Amino acid sequence: MSMRTLPLVFINLAGEMLYILDQRLRAHNTSEDNSEKVMNDIVGTMFSKAFMDELLKPQQLYSHRTMKTVLTRLAHASIMRLNPASMDRLYELMVMAFKYQVFLCLRPKDLLLISYNHMDTIREFVKDTPMAVNQVDETHRKIIEAYSSLSEGELQLLRQTLLTFFQDMHVRVSLFLKDQIQNPNGRFALTTSGPVPHGTDVPGLIRIFDCRGREVRRREFPSGGSYTSSIREGSFELHGNRVIRLGMNMYTVDHPEETHTSRAPSVKVITYGSPNPLAKEELNLLARLMGSMKAENKPKDESGFRINLFNTDKEEAEAWVFFFSILIPCCYININFLIKDEQAASELARIAGQFEEEEEEEKPEKPSNNKGEELLAMMDDL
Amino acid sequence: MYHKEKSIQIKNSASALYNNLSVLRIAPRRLTHFTVVHANMVNMVSASWDGLNYTHRQLQSKEPNVATSTSLIMQAAFCVLPSRDLLVVTSQKGIQMYESDGSIMVYWHALDTPETPTAQAVFARGIAAVYENYICVGVSSGAILVFDVPSKGSNITLSEVLEEHKESITDMASECSGSQECIANLVTADDGGNLCVWKSGEEFQLLNKIPGFDMSCSSVKLWKGTAVAGYGTGQIRLYEAVTGILHAEINAHARWIYSVDIAPFSGLLLSAAEDSLVRVWHMTITPETNSVEVAHLHNECVTDTQICGARFCDGDGYAFAVTGYDLSEIIRYIQS
Numbered sequence: 001m002s003m004r005t006l007p008l009v010f011i012n013l014a015g016e017m018l019y020i021l022d023q024r025l026r027a028h029n030t031s032e033d034n035s036e037k038v039m040n041d042i043v044g045t046m047f048s049k050a051f052m053d054e055l056l057k058p059q060q061l062y063s064h065r066t067m068k069t070v071l072t073r074l075a076h077a078s079i080m081r082l083n084p085a086s087m088d089r090l091y092e093l094m095v096m097a098f099k100y101q102v103f104l105c106l107r108p109k110d111l112l113l114i115s116y117n118h119m120d121t122i123r124e125f126v127k128d129t130p131m132a133v134n135q136v137d138e139t140h141r142k143i144i145e146a147y148s149s150l151s152e153g154e155l156q157l158l159r160q161t162l163l164t165f166f167q168d169m170h171v172r173v174s175l176f177l178k179d180q181i182q183n184p185n186g187r188f189a190l191t192t193s194g195p196v197p198h199g200t201d202v203p204g205l206i207r208i209f210d211c212r213g214r215e216v217r218r219r220e221f222p223s224g225g226s227y228t229s230s231i232r233e234g235s236f237e238l239h240g241n242r243v244i245r246l247g248m249n250m251y252t253v254d255h256p257e258e259t260h261t262s263r264a265p266s267v268k269v270i271t272y273g274s275p276n277p278l279a280k281e282e283l284n285l286l287a288r289l290m291g292s293m294k295a296e297n298k299p300k301d302e303s304g305f306r307i308n309l310f311n312t313d314k315e316e317a318e319a320w321v322f323f324f325s326i327l328i329p330c331c332y333i334n335i336n337f338l339i340k341d342e343q344a345a346s347e348l349a350r351i352a353g354q355f356e357e358e359e360e361e362e363k364p365e366k367p368s369n370n371k372g373e374e375l376l377a378m379m380d381d382l
Numbered sequence: 383m384y385h386k387e388k389s390i391q392i393k394n395s396a397s398a399l400y401n402n403l404s405v406l407r408i409a410p411r412r413l414t415h416f417t418v419v420h421a422n423m424v425n426m427v428s429a430s431w432d433g434l435n436y437t438h439r440q441l442q443s444k445e446p447n448v449a450t451s452t453s454l455i456m457q458a459a460f461c462v463l464p465s466r467d468l469l470v471v472t473s474q475k476g477i478q479m480y481e482s483d484g485s486i487m488v489y490w491h492a493l494d495t496p497e498t499p500t501a502q503a504v505f506a507r508g509i510a511a512v513y514e515n516y517i518c519v520g521v522s523s524g525a526i527l528v529f530d531v532p533s534k535g536s537n538i539t540l541s542e543v544l545e546e547h548k549e550s551i552t553d554m555a556s557e558c559s560g561s562q563e564c565i566a567n568l569v570t571a572d573d574g575g576n577l578c579v580w581k582s583g584e585e586f587q588l589l590n591k592i593p594g595f596d597m598s599c600s601s602v603k604l605w606k607g608t609a610v611a612g613y614g615t616g617q618i619r620l621y622e623a624v625t626g627i628l629h630a631e632i633n634a635h636a637r638w639i640y641s642v643d644i645a646p647f648s649g650l651l652l653s654a655a656e657d658s659l660v661r662v663w664h665m666t667i668t669p670e671t672n673s674v675e676v677a678h679l680h681n682e683c684v685t686d687t688q689i690c691g692a693r694f695c696d697g698d699g700y701a702f703a704v705t706g707y708d709l710s711e712i713i714r715y716i717q718s
Contacts, residue, residue: 001454001474003499058501103688106637107614152614153550153573153598156638157503163398164421164454167708183686187708190658190686192636199597200615201633203657206676208630221678224659227636 001161002154003058007143008115009162010055012101012247013067014046014074015118016094018125021080023251039125040132041078047135056146061165064095092171099166100181101246103188106197106230108155110244111162112147113234116140117247120239140238148236175250192225202227383662383680385718387701389711390427393438394420396690396705399456400507400600401553401641403691403705403712406460406467406482414695415482416712417458417469418705424458424471426484427712439484443473454505461511465533470517472506477519477527479538488536491529493521508551512568512582513558516541520551526570528586544586549573556582557604557646565589566623569609571599577609579623592626601642603651606667608674610651612639618653620665620674629674634661641692645699651676652702654692658684660704660715682715 018039025035045051068091075082075090082090101114119140126132150158170186182188196202203225208217234243396402396418406415412431417424426439443455453474460482461468467482479489495504506527508520517529517538524547530539549572558564566589568580575594581587592609601612609623616635621628635655643652644665651663662680667673687706695701701716 001456001503001505003501003503058499060499108638151549151573151596151598153552156598156614157550160398163707167397167421168395170708187686190688192658192683196616196636200636201617203616203633203636205633206630206678207632208674208676209628211627211672213628219677222681223636224681224683225636225657 001061001164002158003060004146004150005061005158005161005165006059007052007055007146008111008158009061009067009098009165010046010070011115011139011143012098012118013071013094014042015115015122015247016097017071017075017090018042018122019249019251020090020093021075022125022249036126036128038078038080040129042074043122043126043132044135045077046074047132047139049135049138052139052142056142061161064091064165067091092169093173095166095169096171096173096176097250098162099169100176100188102159102162102166104181104190105159105244105246106195107199108152108159110197110234110246111155111159112143112236113242113244114247115143116234116236117242117244119143120242121249137238144236144238192223193227195228195231198230198233200230202229383718384682384702384715386682387714387716388433389713390416390429390436390703391711392416392418392420392425392427393440393710394423394425395708395710397421397455398688398690398707401457401459401691403641403693403703404459404469405693405695405703406462406469407696408482415460415469415484416703417460417484418691418712419455419458422454422473424455424469424484426469428483441469441471441478441480441484443471443475443478456505456507457509459509461509461517463511463515463517463531464513465515466531468511468517468531470509470519472509472519474503474505477506479517479529489529489538491519491527491540503550505550508554508570510554510556510568510570512556514582516582518544518554518556518568518570520547520554520570520572522550524548524551524572526551526554541584542586544570544580544588546570546578546588546591547572547576549576552599553601555603555609557606564607566607567604569602569604569623571602571611573598575599575611575613577602577611577621577623579609589624590626592621592623600639603642603644605644605646605649605665607669608665608667610642610644610665612642612653612655614638616655616657618642618651620676622672627672629672630676632663632676635659637688640688640690643693643702645694645697647697648699650679650694650699652692652694652699654689654704656688658687658689658706660684660689660692660702662699662702684709684713 021038072087105111105114119136123133123136172186173182176182180189203223204220206219206221207215210216232243235241397420399419402419404417413428416427422443424441428437443453455471455473458471461470469480469482469484471478476490476492478487480487493504493506503522505522506519510518512518515531517531519527521527526544527540528542528544530541552571552573554568554570556568558567566579567582570578575597577592577599578588579590581589598614599611600614603610604623607623609621611619616637616639618632618634619628620630634653635657637656639653639655641654649665651665654660660682664677664679666675684704684706687709689704689706691705693703695703701714704713
């Protein structure tokens with residue numbers, strides 16, 4: 001399948017992550033300084049040249065496990081700390097939002113407009129930090145360069161690769177359920193109405209031609225839907241009106257319950273590819289990606305603050321168990337593999353250990369620390 | 383005209399791939415095989431005609447006797463030749479051929495994959511059985527591999543590589559199982575919407591090239607010398623294969639077409655797309671007078687589903703089956 005999915009996956013997933021974090025930070029009246037710092041740190045890491053160059057290399061799309069690990073590391077590039085269960089829920093939310101966008105986009109080329117919508121909003125978040133804006137612009141230029149020349153067929157292959165990545169995920173998101181873009185069974189609503197994609201004609205016409213190419217007959221048929229002509233095309237430039245709304249920020253400050261997710265009974269998280277050799281390549285990718293992120297992002301004077309996005313009373317897990325919590329229960333093969341392959345296990349443990357250390361350091365020991373208290377108070381009710 | 387029948391449950395959901403359903407009707411045993419691709423495996427269901435027995439089988443794409451990781455499958459299709467039926471599975475790594483019940487792999491062909499991944503994806507896609515004993519498979523580079531298939535056994539050989547297409551092959555189709563003389567018996571389609579028309583033989587002969595409009599042709603069929611092609615724009619076009627004359631153009635769907643199929647005995651045409659609709663048409667083609675007529679007969683909507691496979695279950699078009707992305711069932715319809 002497509003070898004060019006990674007940059008778009010990260011930009012869109014990280015974009016969704018930033019939308020959610022922005023909403024949570026504002027909903028709990030976090031100080032401007034702290035909010036800005038969180039955004040700047042994440043965006044700075046995300047759009048760093050080294051990281052982007054690594055992503056832009058042609059490669060397979062790896063598993064959810066790798067994605068979640070790198071996105072966690074990305075979130076931790078800021079002064080914020082997410083516990084594993086929060087990260088799980090955040091990841092589900094990000095992926096379902098992106099799945100919705102990919103599933104519903106009218107044509108494959110719109111994937112680029114969706115990505116540009118994310119980048120436009122990210123640019124807004126960091127607009128007061130010129131260096132961050134430059135990084136976003138630079139990345140945007142690289143994306144334009146890398147993807148503009150792809151044909152619709154190649155972009156559809158990319159989209160099909162993404163759809164395979166999202167396959168069988170039907171996590172219900174309260175915002176989607178409320179807006180009726182998702183059904184109670186977790187599937188997205190697909191209407192047979194609305195504008196047709198750019199380049200497509202409204203269905204309903206049969207034209208017959210003679211040997212000389214002249215139309216000799218035309219007939220209409222019932223399309224079974226109520227389609228309208230396509231709307232104007234969005235801009236694929238660095239700046240411009242993207243026209244489509246997919247990829248724009250869906251979250252507002254007034255509805256904290258929007259980030260509520262729940263699983264349909266039979267849902268499962270996916271891994272694909274057999275565990276053995278794929279995990280090794282994934283570990284290499286992980287190591288390269290993390291290496292290209294800024295190593296030192298520990299808070300200097302301010303203590304880091306812990307953010308609970310979702311109710312996690314029941315789900316307190318030990319820091320490094322989160323690796324295994326990502327693996328689905330039925331994938332016992334993965335767990336066995338990790339134990340058998342000592343090198344892989346120790347490598348994972350080393351990476352996990354980094355998280356463990358950071359998590360422990362950031363445990364708020366002094367309740368009297370104002371910042372810690374204020375930010376700890378960001379408990380979300382489920 | 384058609385009504386919905388009992389669906390067949392499959393072990394995994396269907397992946398979003400073009401032409402993601404293949405059907406093989408085995409009259410002597412009164413059963414029908416269905417194959418649906420899910421990521422790196424093929425779900426095969428054999429359904430008895432009395433509706434009482436369903437047997438499931440899963441095939442993975444990998445080299446025989448090698449425990450390396452499986453790769454993503456692009457397509458699985460039954461190939462019906464005069465002497466035997468085979469199931470061909472194409473993936474990122476190569477091409478596998480099985481006996482039609484999926485029991486034994488009889489052939490493996492590895493694709494040339496570069497050491498370090500290139501931006502251009504590598505995979506095989508597009509499968510057709512061609513008279514008299516060939517199986518043709520397309521590759522992402524645009525090349526078409528022609529395999530010579532003996533009437534039995536595993537001594538399948540690569541007989542020719544056709545290099546005419548410049549873009550990834552999407553689908554291909556043949557007609558003329560030897561019962562009538564045909565000028566052209568294979569049409570191949572690519573991501574740019576270009577169609578190539580061939581005559582099979584020890585050396586395949588290119589008869590015509592029909593240019594596309596930079597819009598992918600995702601599914602193609604050949605019937606009575608007419609190439610019926612479904613495109614990403616949702617259009618269906620009927621071309622006279624050998625001359626390239628456009629006979630009919632249908633603004634058929636509001637989204638990318640994923641599958642077209644023809645019931646050769648009745649001239650029924652089936653089209654399915656990401657817009658969740660399946661449509662049934664009737665074609666009247668009279669090669670002698672060069673006249674073509676297309677009439678729309680029926681619509682079915684599979685709610686909230688982007689359809690990825692649709693096939694008639696028999697040569698008359700009495701029944702058809704449909705698969706959709708993320709759906710773990712094969713939906714069936716029969717004529718009322």
